[in-house]
Amino acid sequence: MKFDRKHYTSDTLLDLYKAILKPRLIEEKMLILLRQNRISKWFSGIGQEAIAVGSTMALQEDEYILPLHRNLGVFTVRNCPLDQLFAQFQGKATGFTKGRDRSFHFGTNAHHIVGMISHLNAQLPVADGIALGDLLAKRKKITLAYSGDGGTSEGDFHEALNIAAVWNLPVIFLIENNGYGLSTPNQEQYKCEYLVSRGAGYGMKAIQVDGNNILEVYDTVLRISEEMRENPHPVLIEALTFRMRGHEETSGVKYVPQELLEKWAQLDPVTNYEQFLLEESVLNKDLIKEIRSGIKEEINQALEKAFAAPEPVADTKTELQDMYKPFIQPERKPDNTDVSEKRYIDAISDALRQSMLIYPQLILMGQDIAEYGGVFKITEGFVQQFGKERVRNTPLCESAIIGAGLGLSVKGYKAMVEMQFADFVSCGFNQVINNIAKSHYRWGQNADVVIRMPTGAGTAAGPFHSQSNEAWFFHTPGLKIVYPATPYDAKGLLNAAIEDPNPVLYFEHKSLYRSVSAIIPDTYYTVPIGKAMIVSEGEDVTIVTYGMGVYWAQQAVRAIPEIKAEIIDLRTLLPWDKETVEASVKKTGKVLVAHEDCITGGIGAEIAAWISEYCFTYLDAPVMREGSLDTAVPFSPSLEQNFLPKYRMEEKIKKLLAF
Known part of the structure; x- marks a missing residue:
């Protein structure tokens, strides 16, 4: 492996060394803890550290990065507290997701990181949005998003790159090509020899780098990011590397030819860079020992704190509330009578x-x-x-x-x-x-x-x-x-x-x-989300509906003039207004839930079930439903009218009233 220090100072080279060593030492510790059954799962990035570390070190601290499983170096370079990181791996309450998600499935705006979800490359479009936000605000920033080689087969990869190219978004799409998508080799993943060739198809610059050479990765990202800030456009980088351990530890590497493992072991990004720094007299044996000792001490102290951290205590109210950002919807009345x-x-x-x-x-x-x-x-x-x-x-x-x-x-x-x-x-x-x-x-x-x-x-x-x-x-x-x-x-x-x-x-x-x-x-106003509207009041039957169903219900009721129906327009389906529905059921005792959607599995089924469970003592008849047929929507007008519930609602109301 050939390193070219170019104009970089010894301090910069040493900083890169400390940065690449830390995730390696954490990984080695995690593998021990995994064998001791003190953590549940581990996706090892051993052999790939130069990509995450080199690229992250090249960016400005407030530029967003969207990493994957094997990018521990992103989090350590961005100085995420190790105890919080380790608590995250253990599902502790003090982790970034409070025990709600695992490994690197989290983001932290404090460190300008948006973590992954299990669906590969779903975050590449998010990177486009972040970059678009910077572009609109006239901020000279870039965004960096990682992809694995296997993930380039996903639709989001193609869509995200295409949008970035069309809109000239300053995004670096960095492919970590480690030879395998879990156990499937690249020749079974895509037909081109190298993924860098795909850049031309999107009309974007594409560069291939040695992903095990931290200096090459750092220098490349540093140079192109400076250019992209001044002249916004996307760039595709393919970093060639190799995964030395299994996709995750339990899967092993039996599918990998031994000679391939031996070849890439000789290209280890940490040991080779360390040897280069020894030759450059940037490092010596005593300094290596000192640096390693300091990092290991930091890891051990953080682990002790993480292990001592509390397990999550389930609180149903908190769990439900945290699905949404807290927001009290103000009802804004029109400013005037126009x-x-x-x-x-x-x-x-x-x-x-x-x-x-x-x-x-x-x-x-x-x-x-x-x-x-x-x-x-x-x-x-x-x-x-x-x-x-x-x-x-x-x-x-x-x-x-x-x-x-x-x-x-x-x-x-x-x-x-x-x-x-x-x-x-x-x-x-x-x-x-x-x-x-x-x-x-x-x-x-x-x-x-x-x-x-x-x-x-x-x-x-x-x-x-x-x-x-x-x-x-x-x-x-x-x-x-x-x-x-x-x-x-x-x-x-x-x-x-x-x-x-x-x-x-x-x-x-x-x-x-x-x-x-x-x-x-004519002026601005709002209707509160979550509040239904009583379209017409009545005592004989409650019709719960929404959308076009409101008009069909009114038509059906007009055809039966002897009844007084209470028609409720839900307006909001999630969350739906249980209080208004319950009050109406108490008044009428009979309920029809109607919607345009197919009857099976429609929203009406949930509403009917809720009424049956919570309003049973007020009912004088079974809760009934009406909806469209359980078919696809047909094209011919006659077939479509038969599909829709419009002309069945009157008979269903009569059936309900006769019960």
Whole structure:
């Protein structure tokens, strides 16, 4: 291995040595503790330390890094307290996630680190969002995100690199190519000889380095980061290295040819660099002994403190509260009495425009939302008013844009992400379910992201543009879900969703866009999230519904003039208003829960179950449900009308009343 010290001083070389030695000594200690069953699992980075240490040392302390399993050196270089780090590994209360997640699955804004989740490369889009935040704020900063060689097969890798290239984001995508994705060798992972060749496909600069040579890694990252700060653009770095131990310790390395292990053992990044410094007279045997002794003492003291730290004490109230960033939603009344007639679609556009004026840090992202104004023209004219920095057309990459929203949140921005159709959010499902929903609970970082979801059938658009998919997310703690049925609520709930610092899915029914209108305030106001509305009062039956179901319920009730039905529009689905529903059940004794979604596994099932459990003594009949058929949404209008529950609700109400 050839080291070139270039112009670097002996102090710099010595600092790099201390930095690369610390994670190696921690690793060696952790392997002992693992054998002693004092920690539960370990993902070893032995043999790869030069990448994490060299690249982190090259960055400014306030530049964000998004590491992976084998990047212990990122955390040690950033001076994360070792006792807190070790407590994290042991699942202790004093760890970064308070025992809620393991190993390096955490972030710390104090040290400008956003840790990984198990779904590989899900954080690359987050890096894009962080870099975009710096770019918008005119900060000359870069962001560094790591990927393994196996992870480059993931969709988020391609989406994140493409966005970074298109938007000229200052992100270094650093691939640690260690030859194996767990046990699968690279020739079974991808066809190109080296991953560096992929850079050209994204139109970005790509560099290959010896990942075991800390000086080469440090010098390369230092040089390109200086250039990127002045001229923002992404860079792909492939660092060639090798994993000397198993993917995690229990998996072993039996699948690796012995001669390969022997070859790479000769290229050990720590021992080779140490030998180079001895030859350069930067180190001597006594200094090595002194440095090692000091680091080992620091490790042992931190371990004693971590082992003595308390185990987490479960408190249900705290656990539930920590899913969300604390926020008391103020109900903002209109400033004056100016009103005008607005369609449902106009109300949404009005809310977005007014929120953009109130929140300069609000960024809109979505396919075709800029000059074209979106496929439904909701953002028409926004580019002229707010500019392309804040109203951003995106490539076809739902996952990366949602992830970028989380990255913007890290930098204090708000993000509105428009799904062209709610159906397409399936392409970004992982980011919604596993990243933005869990972020605050895991490490205290809220996702200030609103995802607008044009939803629903009735327009003969077929199986992929008509689904009601709110139940996919209703099961996921950490999200909030709103679904307005009226123009007044469409404006007020969207404003409230944007105000809320937590992730909110905002469902808007396409068939309501131009079919309903109302006289509503022209000025800014909010409708509180979590509060249902009684559309009509009655004593005979309670109908709990939302969205288009509100209009179907009204139509069905008009067809049975002899009854007085209490229709409840939930407006918010997560959290839903149990108090209003309970009060109505006590009054009527009979309940129908209706929605447009398919009947099986719909939100109505949960509401019906809750009523049966908590309001059973007030019921005079079984809780009944009505929803769409358990099929995909058909294209033909006649088939679609048969699919929807619109014309079945009247008969279901009569059945309930006759019980």
